[in-house]
Amino acid sequence: MNQQIVDLHIHSHHSRATSKDSTIEGLYYWGKIKGITVQGTGDFTHPMWFAEMQEKLEMTEEGLYRLKPEIAKEIDKTLPITVRDNQIEFVLTVEISNIYSKGGQVRKLHNCIVVPDFETASFINSKLERIGNLKADGRPILGMDSKDLLAITLESHDDSLFFPAHIWTPWFAMFGSKSGFNSIEEAFEDLAPEIKAIETGLSSDPFMNWRLNELQSRTIISNSDAHSPQKLGREATVIASNLNYLNIINAIKTNDNRLVGTIEFFPHEGKYHYDGHRSCGIRLSPEETRKVNGICPKCHNPLTVGVDYRVGEIANHPEHFKPTTHKQVEYIIPLPEILAEIEGKGVGSKTVQREYHKVISSLGNEFELLRNISLDQIREAGFVKLSEVIERLRKGDVHIEPGYDGVYGTIKLFKDDTERKSSGDQMSLL
Ligand SMILES: [Zn+2]
Ligand SMILES: [Zn+2]
The missing domain is CATH 3.20.20.140 (Metal-dependent hydrolases)
Incomplete structure (x- = not known):
């Protein structure tokens, strides 16, 4: 089917x-x-x-x-x-x-x-x-x-x-x-x-x-x-x-x-996933927020609580609870964002747009690429670095910094710039 x-x-x-x-x-x-x-x-x-x-x-x-x-x-x-x-x-x-x-x-x-x-x-x-x-x-x-x-x-x-x-x-x-x-x-x-x-x-x-x-x-x-x-x-x-x-x-x-x-x-990635204070540089998980009774440890004012905390307020089950039967959940990062990270350029930049077009033109639609096309096929089409990060994405091997108090969270495929530069074939995508 x-x-x-x-x-x-x-x-x-x-x-x-x-x-x-x-x-x-x-x-x-x-x-x-x-x-x-x-x-x-x-x-x-x-x-x-x-x-x-x-x-x-x-x-x-x-x-x-x-x-x-x-x-x-x-x-x-x-x-x-x-x-x-x-x-x-x-x-x-x-x-x-x-x-x-x-x-x-x-x-x-x-x-x-x-x-x-x-x-x-x-x-x-x-x-x-x-x-x-x-x-x-x-x-x-x-x-x-x-x-x-x-x-x-x-x-x-x-x-x-x-x-x-x-x-x-x-x-x-x-x-x-x-x-x-x-x-x-x-x-x-x-x-x-x-x-x-x-x-x-x-x-x-x-x-x-x-x-x-x-x-x-x-x-x-x-x-x-x-x-x-x-x-x-x-x-x-x-x-x-x-x-x-x-x-x-x-x-x-x-x-x-x-x-x-x-x-x-x-x-x-949402701006209000975790809790905290932007101006105090304090970011807390719902569990940590409960430990401090919702009060900022730095300025002692009430913390801005996020979506994860709100779920906890009306949930019947603890965090990380998984029902015995459940549907498939796949996490993706949109291809333009992946390419922006590989290139070290903005999502809207000319370079990223050009690469996006190049990838789609040789491999097909974005969902096929992110979900189904084999890593070999991506590599053989000349996108060596991309095949490596798609592999990470499919394995869920990403670096997460949750958003809080109006600050967007970040999801990165590379830990830092050094890792980004040293990964894959230097000839790929360049
Ligand atoms: Zn709406
Ligand atoms: Zn504060």
Whole structure:
């Protein structure tokens, strides 16, 4: 059975703070380079985006949407030949920002919806346009209870899917420390059983989520939440099935064997993974924070606590707990970041972009390279140093410095510059 790489949470250029390259064509182009097979459209509540999708996409027999052949053909000509034939199909998706008050507190939750067709999207749009302005933002802000949004989704179609997005983000998520809830039940009451899946977000991985009993019975999915097409597939869900809408959606709803697992960003890279004080240079793990009673050992003020600590507040199991049965978890570092480290240059630099293009053009899409292509093959194509770091990545042999109090964490494949310079063939990549 084929493995599908699924990325359901993305945004178009109609959402705030997104790239102007997040057009249908741009998403198609980068989806192929990344090696995604099923990609969300994002933003289906936005009238202009909705109209454009109706014009440029057509439904396949398998219930997915495909870019019309005459448009696809033109973009394919601009793609490296190695990724031109990749199959990529769209599903209609949106993220809603629900802001409301419940239990005497302001709640801010982001929720994603996936629907099987334009008719269902239209139905949801007609309900939501009565509540707020759908034109202002591709990710509309609506003053409605998340539970009511779930009810509308359930009413819309049996094959629609609803999932709370990036559930640990402090300010905008179901379990967020600032404006979230302490359980799914608290947020969705009698409809809680209808929450079949949750999204880890960049700030958590499945192992952090499995510490909660109520998440062990639910599907853990990952998506990129890409605000530019180059960020597609930062995280993704792997599903073993043919390319078919119902197979994908039902694998997520039932968490059966078709759901292979997720591809994850290292959560330590987040700005609020660990606890600490930036100005005091104090970084602590949740365990260490508890030992000092949440007080900074240097300035004696309360520490800024991070996502890992927040998980511990409502978890049923200790850190490093692994449920007996669990899905596959693969950690990746995006290829541009790997190349930037090898080259000792910025991710956006000309050198890194040139190398990226060179690697994709000779070896194929990014997921194939990071996950499947043999190290010999990478070496034989002339990328000796790259084969060495991909080997490290696949083994999980990385150097982690968790983020804290607004400071991004770092994940490095080389311990330091000396190790970087001495590794691999000096001729490779140069
Ligand atoms: Zn969001
Ligand atoms: Zn301090």
